[in-house]
Amino acid sequence: MTEKEKMLAGQIYDPSDKELADRRALAHRLSKLYNDTFEEEEQKRKELLDRLIPMQEEGVYIQGPLQVDYGCFTHLGRNFYANFNLTILDICPVEIGDNVLFGPNVSVLTPMHPLCHEERNMRKRPNGEVYDYEYGKPVTIGDNCWIAGNVTICGGVTIGSGCVVGAGSVVTRDIPPGTLAAGNPCRVIRRITEEDMMNFGRE
Numbered sequence: 184m185t186e187k188e189k190m191l192a193g194q195i196y197d198p199s200d201k202e203l204a205d206r207r208a209l210a211h212r213l214s215k216l217y218n219d220t221f222e223e224e225e226q227k228r229k230e231l232l233d234r235l236i237p238m239q240e241e242g243v244y245i246q247g248p249l250q251v252d253y254g255c256f257t258h259l260g261r262n263f264y265a266n267f268n269l270t271i272l273d274i275c276p277v278e279i280g281d282n283v284l285f286g287p288n289v290s291v292l293t294p295m296h297p298l299c300h301e302e303r304n305m306r307k308r309p310n311g312e313v314y315d316y317e318y319g320k321p322v323t324i325g326d327n328c329w330i331a332g333n334v335t336i337c338g339g340v341t342i343g344s345g346c347v348v349g350a351g352s353v354v355t356r357d358i359p360p361g362t363l364a365a366g367n368p369c370r371v372i373r374r375i376t377e378e379d380m381m382n383f384g385r386e
Contacts, residue, residue, distance in 0.1 A: 190274050190319065191256065198274075199314040203253075210235060210254045218248040240281070245269060260326065265289065275319035280344065283324055286332035293319040293338040325360060345375065 184192070186200035198204070213235040220228050232245065235254040242262035249269040251257070256273040260281035267287040271277055275293040295318050297303045305315050322336055325344030336342070336354045346358050349365025349372075358364045363372045 190317075191276065193275055193318055193320055195316050195318050197314055198317055199312065206253055206255065210251050213254070214248075214250050217245075220247075239263070266332070274317065275321040275338065277321065278323045280324060280326035280328070282327045283330070284328070285330045286334070286350065288333045289330055290335045291322050292335065293322055295319055295338050347375065 184194075185202070186196045186198075187202055189196035190198075190203065213231055217228060217231045217235065220231070222228075228247075232239070232243070235251055236243075236257050236259060237255055238257065239259040240261040240263075243259050244263070245265045246267050246269075248267065249265070249271075251270075252272040252274060254271075254273065256275070257271055257277040257279070259279050260283060262282045263279060263285075264283075265285040266289075268289075269285060270290040270292075272290075272292045272294050277291055277293060297316070302316065305313050307313055320339030322338060323341040324330070324336070325342060325346070327345045328342055329347045330336070330342075331348060331350040331352070333351045334348050334354065335352070340354050340357060342348065342354065342358045343360030343362070345361040347363045348354060348358065348369060349363070351367065352365050352369040353367040354364075354369040356368065358369065358371065361375050363375055364370060365372060
């Protein structure tokens with residue numbers, strides 16, 4: 184297996200691999216170029232975002248600034264919106280459904296590191312190059328979710344469709360569909376029901 188194949192499969196891999204390093208460098212460059220655009224430069228922003236995150240559906244809007252590790256391992260559903268300061272570290276697949284809204288300062292973090300420092304610390308090759316070993320776990324976010332400001336979503340998490348995750352939460356475990364969850368670590372508070380409807384536009 185290549186280092187890329189190991190990475191996407193959630194196995195221990197070497198991130199200094201040239202193929203991976205080259206794609207990261209491109210993604211970081213495209214992120215910087217996107218962040219340097221103005222909101223009215225719609226076509227330029229679209230072209231950059233299409234290169235940075237090729238797997239996206241119609242209606243995607245990312246306010247920026249954003250920082251993406253690879254981009255090509257993230258899928259954004261229809262009508263995705265992200266406010267300021269979005270970070271996606273997609274060493275494993277990140278799947279985001281339709282009609283998902285992110286507040287400012289949301290981080291989606293798939294990388295994992297060994298708990299034991301003997302396995303986590305940097306290593307040195309005979310030629311002097313420094314490297315380490317990592318692994319990752321995917322993140323899945325269902326349709327119609329609202330992820331509030333300053334939320335961190337950790338690797339291996341699935342957030343079910345129709346969820347609301349409260350501001351400042353650190354999501355370390357799965358959140359079942361149709362629930363309101365918040366906290367550090369993030370926990371389910373209750374189901375979201377019809378009683379939560381605000382009846383906009385109704386007599």
